[in-house]
Amino acid sequence: MPLRTALSRRAALLGLTGAASAVRIPAALAAQPEAGACLLMPETVEGPFYVDPHLVRADIREDRTGLPLALRLRVIESGPCTPLSRARVDVWHADAQGLYSGYDGQGDSRRISTRGQAFLRGTQFSDGEGWAGFQTVYPGWYAGRATHVHFKVFLDTRTLVTGQMYLPDATNAEVYGTDPAYGGRDTKRRITNGQDGIARSDDPRQVGVAAVERTDEGLRATLTIGVDRNARTKSRFWPF
Numbered sequence: 581m582p583l584r585t586a587l588s589r590r591a592a593l594l595g596l597t598g599a600a601s602a603v604r605i606p607a608a609l610a611a612q613p614e615a616g617a618c619l620l621m622p623e624t625v626e627g628p629f630y631v632d633p634h635l636v637r638a639d640i641r642e643d644r645t646g647l648p649l650a651l652r653l654r655v656i657e658s659g660p661c662t663p664l665s666r667a668r669v670d671v672w673h674a675d676a677q678g679l680y681s682g683y684d685g686q687g688d689s690r691r692i693s694t695r696g697q698a699f700l701r702g703t704q705f706s707d708g709e710g711w712a713g714f715q716t717v718y719p720g721w722y723a724g725r726a727t728h729v730h731f732k733v734f735l736d737t738r739t740l741v742t743g744q745m746y747l748p749d750a751t752n753a754e755v756y757g758t759d760p761a762y763g764g765r766d767t768k769r770r771i772t773n774g775q776d777g778i779a780r781s782d783d784p785r786q787v788g789v790a791a792v793e794r795t796d797e798g799l800r801a802t803l804t805i806g807v808d809r810n811a812r813t814k815s816r817f818w819p820f
Contacts, residue, residue: 624782626742629680630672630730633698639715640702646676646717646761648798653745655710655733658806663710667807668734671714672701676761678722688723688765710804718755718799719747720762723769726776727752733807740807744782746773746789747801755799 655667672680679686681697700719704712721727729745749772756762756770773779773786790801 624742624744624788625778626730626732629683630670630732631682631698631701632670633682633701635698635702636704637702638704638713640671640700641716642697642699644675644699644717646720647755647759649716649718650795650797650800651714651716651729651745652800652802653706653712653714653731654802654804655706655712656804656806657809661806663706663708664735664807664809665706665708665710667706667710667712667740668703668732669706669712670701670703670732670734671716671729673716673719673729674722675700676717676720676759677765678720688769717761718759721752721756721770724771724777726771726773726779728776728779729801731805733805735807735809740809741805743805744778744788745801745803746776746779746783746786748789748792749773751792751799 651671653669653671655664655669656662657664674680677687679692679694681694681699681701684693684695686692686694700716702714704714706712719727719729726749727747729747730743731745732742733740752770752772756767773789779786779788788803790803792799792801794800
């Protein structure tokens with residue numbers, strides 16, 4: 581379980597999540613945010629699992645198995661809500677069995693080492709409409725945390741926001757209950773978004789819960805991230 585660290589409480593990100601236009605997916609599986617709302621969401625904890633592997637790639641799966649997931653993140657400027665192009669977007673998340681790449685102490689036993697590996701990590705730069713996309717697998721859970729995807733957004737020499745995308749509880753239950761890649765674990769240790777301490781503290785309105793819809797390949801999760809482009813936090817991860 582990532583250690584909670586002290587962090588700035590500045591409100592650096594604005595999350596917009598539109599109701600999913602679901603295709604062949606039960607309404608219960610989709611996020612249910614307030615349609616068309618611009619909701620302020622504070623920056624959240626990075627956790628100890630971020631690395632900067634300099635991997636500019638859209639397909640971050642490597643050898644990981646699991647339900648195919650297309651991540652669609654849109655970066656906009658808060659206030660005018662105009663899209664930001666060429667923003668650097670980093671994502672990273674756990675695999676189907678709850679393992680992060682690049683660290684010791686992984687897995688339910690905390691005895692698995694993934695040092696030297698970089699699965700389920702990558703960087704993309706937003707296009708003219710602010711979109712950055714990744715092909716991955718649906719993230720697994722680990723004890724103490726709800727299912728989530730980490731992201732960072734950079735612009736020029738600044739880290740604009742560190743955040744977490746959450747997946748709807750109903751979608752998690754459906755995926756974990758039907759796909760064998762996620763099986764063989766003590767499901768009593770799995771928690772929901774409402775039980776997650778970080779989510780309750782940093783995102784009580786669940787603005788960061790993505791809209792999810794079914795595709796021919798698997799699922800697609802979409803989240804729009806509004807940032808304060810005047811943020812002055814210098815980034816040690818720039819230039820790329």
